[in-house]
Every structure is written in C-alpha cells, then in structure tokens.
Amino acid sequence: MKQTITKPTTLYETDYLLWTEDTIAKLKARAFNQVDVENLIEEIEDLGRSQKRELRQRLATLLEHLLKRLYVNMPQEYNGWERTIREQRRQIKLEIKDSPSLKSIWEQSFDLAWEFALETVRDDYSQFGFPDLWPFGRDIDSILTVNFWHTN
Numbered sequence: 166m167k168q169t170i171t172k173p174t175t176l177y178e179t180d181y182l183l184w185t186e187d188t189i190a191k192l193k194a195r196a197f198n199q200v201d202v203e204n205l206i207e208e209i210e211d212l213g214r215s216q217k218r219e220l221r222q223r224l225a226t227l228l229e230h231l232l233k234r235l236y237v238n239m240p241q242e243y244n245g246w247e248r249t250i251r252e253q254r255r256q257i258k259l260e261i262k263d264s265p266s267l268k269s270i271w272e273q274s275f276d277l278a279w280e281f282a283l284e285t286v287r288d289d290y291s292q293f294g295f296p297d298l299w300p301f302g303r304d305i306d307s308i309l310t311v312n313f314w315h316t317n
Contacts, residue, residue: 175201175204176201177201177204184201184204188200188201188205216260216264216267217267217270217274219260220257220260220261220267220270220274221274221277221278221281222278223253223256223257223260224253224257224274224275224278224308225277225278225279225281225282225285226249226253226282227249227250227253227254227257227278227308228278228279228282228283228299229282229285229286230246230247230249230250230253231250231313232282232283232286232295233246233286233290234246234247234250234313234314235313235314236286236290236293236294236295236296237286237290237293238293254308254309254310257309258309261305268305271304271305272303275299275303275308279299283295283297301313
C-alpha cells in the first residue's frame with residue numbers, strides 16, 4: 166500500500182476570512198511572533214496592486230466613454246455615456262482621496278488606460294474615426310472635470 170504524504174495546510178489556505186480575523190486579533194494583541202508574516206506581506210502587496218488596477222480600469226472606462234461621447238455620432242446614447250463619465254470621475258476622485266499617492270502613477274496609468282480604451286472603441290465602433298493620441302489635457306484635473314465635448 167502506497168502512502169501519500171500531504172503538505173499541511175495553513176489557516177490562510179483553508180479559511181481566508183478566519184485567517185484575516187486571526188491575524189487582526191494577533192496584531193491587536195501585539196502577538197507579533199505568532200503572525201503569519203509571509204502571507205501578511207503578500208496580502209499587503211496585493212492591496213497596492215489592487216488600487217493601481219482599480220485606477221487603470223476606471224480610467225480606461227472613463228476614456229472609452231469620453232471617446233464615444235466625442236467621436237461617435239449617436240445622440241441617443243449621449244446621456245448614458247455622460248452618466249458613466251460622471252460616475253467614473255466620481256469613483257476615481259474617491260480612490261485618489263483615499264490614496265493620494267495614486268497621483269504619482271497617473272501618467273503611466275493614463276498611457277495604459279488609453280491603449281485599452283482606444284482598442285475597445287475601435288473594435289466596437291469601427292465605422293468612426295478615433296485619434297491615435299488623446300487630443301486634450303491629460304492631467305488629472307482636466308480628465309476629471311472638463312466636458313471636452315463642449316470645447317469641440
């Protein structure tokens with residue numbers, strides 16, 4: 166009979182919620198030597214990546230809808246696109262308020278979000294022409310406040 170050796174599983178692997186509660190309790194009790202440090206480090210790193218990803222995704226959605234509003238001649242859709250623009254702007258402002266250091270990655274986030282947004286609108290609306298480069302201000306204040314379709 167062959168014996169299988171199984172790797173012992175940690176609380177982190179078997180019950181994530183319980184692991185977080187246990188980790189919080191240990192940290193509050195200052196029982197640092199009992200904390201699962203490796204997994205805690207991994208989770209904290211993931212939080213930072215998650216915030217960056219959230220900014221890029223919201224910015225891509227915002228840019229997609231700005232592009233549609235600016236270049237797709239479908240007036241019956243304008244209201245919906247403008248609502249999405251307002252909501253994405255609101256959510257990005259909240260993300261930046263919670264983590265002001267996200268401003269430091271705005272440029273690189275904009276570049277990546279622009280690529281994704283442009284690819285999406287060109288796929289979805291191939292009959293319309295879209296610029297290769299964003300033709301307006303790309304700074305945070307402009308992107309989050311200016312209704313570019315009024316300046317055209």
